[in-house]
Amino acid sequence: MIETGQNLLALGRTALSWSERMRRFPWSLMVLLSVTSMVGFVILYSAVGGRDNMWLFWRQVAQFIFGIGILGTVALVADEKFYRRFAYLLYIFSLLLLIATMIMGSVGMGARRWLELGFLRLQTSELMKVALILALARYFHDRAVGHVLTWRDFLLPFVMTLTPIGLIVKQPDLGTAVLIGGVGISMIVVAGLSWRILLVLMGIVGASLPVIWNSMHGYQKKRIITLFAPDQDPLGAGYHIIQSKIAVGSGGWTGKGFMAGSQSQLNFLPERHTDFIFSVLAEEWGFIGGVTLLTLYALIIVRAMMITEMANDRFGLLAVVGVTMLFSIQVLVNIGMVLGLLPVVGIPLPLISYGGSSMVTVMIAMGLLAHINIYSRQHGRSV
Template identity: 40%
Template structure:
């Protein structure tokens, strides 16, 4: 069948091209995303105490819209995506500047842009734009060129600009994730290990200075992470209640809509940052591990795309998107289990909220495009 399609494509049959791309869509991956989105609906239905209008219905509508958008992006030629990557980065930085000047303020932070039906958090979109920009910069560079420190100045600036703007909002958690994402892209592109060692040394040396310039609530998160019981009714309250909910779920959980910590409102932000705790309390260790298995399946597919792509742009794009989603999962789960300080990082496709879902699905649309066009020709590497 693929041979027939290829012949018709060579003769200019666009209908065949669309059908071929439709045939090549990784439908098992799409089904996996739908499974994770369904878990989000069930968890948010419970978070709303059985009232779907609070969170679950909005989640379903957003997911449906984003799913269609994702599939549409998947049809776009990956070479066009590479050409538009610099423009996307400029738009992302422009939105961050707009947030700094006229952004919506919520919970003591200025992180959102009001777009009418959607309050967009540009820092989430910026991570996708950063991955695209770095993939476009590195994809035709030879091994020797990547080893030249001067060649790395511009991509380093590409990382530092959004990190600084996001940190200024203030949004320490997302700025650190953005920096880590940039580091992963540098590593995937072939940057030598000793450069990472030098950067890590500089970060460690600067850590005390950064700590002194943090906001009071940010420093409180770090100190209560080390000793939550030191302030059980203040900064340590969230993580203490989260641990109680996680432990009370046991192996099989308390049952759907039966979670006491969540439904008695002891668990904070149960519909957003602590949604994984809701799942663990009601469905136990089995439900929590099953959810994690599906989430890691998404990450695994990202790296499968990286392995199958014949062009460097697709490989770097897939690695960046997979790393981004993994960092979401790792930070959120580590946060609610008390392994790292609490920060405002949602669990995409499961937590309530539009920005994380929209930007995640845009990223997965680009991932599908990389898969569909995994044999595209980009030309030789540049020395």
């Protein structure tokens, strides 16, 4: 019923040969991701202090290789409709895991974010990032056929976005909540939410800011206050921002050189191999290094966005938008925080920060893009 006209032509093509899948794989994206990760290895090597903590470095390399494997699996193995079919199931499953985390998750750094599954320590909010993208894409895909979307059609997507956010805020993990919120909103906007409703919503959010402020944890408030006046508490909440800005600023045009950043090497910079790794780059490689990485990110984002043109349907198009936003927001929020433009929230820098969960999530998301690119019907037409 849905599959008419053009789709009849496509029927024969759904089962692609392996060589065809390899041919259609977006290799340029793959190269960009790898180059960026290599840059990450160099910075990480310096951030962990060279030889003493080499195991951290090798572990990150291993995580990257593992991530590439996951990307390939996600992109190549599944058939065309696989992700659309299991989108809701994955979403529900992720939601249940989030609830389970809330009830019996383990506590680290004062927050309840991990679920211990015997051998595995799962940060359940990571799974939700991908699940929400797929579920929203599927919803708009199903809903929009032969039907113009009205404001009622947008109620459920908001609920689908806000429910996991509520659970994640409770953990509390403000960074991930903001990230998921950004991804959800941008997908809803691209799906066709009228600008008028968007303006009204923004008005409502603006008006409810005081309420949100009052419901925030003390440390969260402190971080926001600190953003505007870091000098008030230089050894406490302002420490991260002040030291990070010193590291970045002292880098100058060309930086202090590899392994030569005094801020990075003298332990003044906290969390320098995870959330604050960008300041190590900026200190040691200067403005040139910082802009180079920003350019690499810009290229990845543009290349990812280009895949929207390749998408066969709304599901594909919206999934690409979601994945791109997931990636972009992390980059923007992390660097914005390191440069003292945004409050300190725990969001890692994609492909660069040390950490397995974040790497795996990025690779799964990128695998989805490659998958959509591979099954695009545009391949036959053009070229």
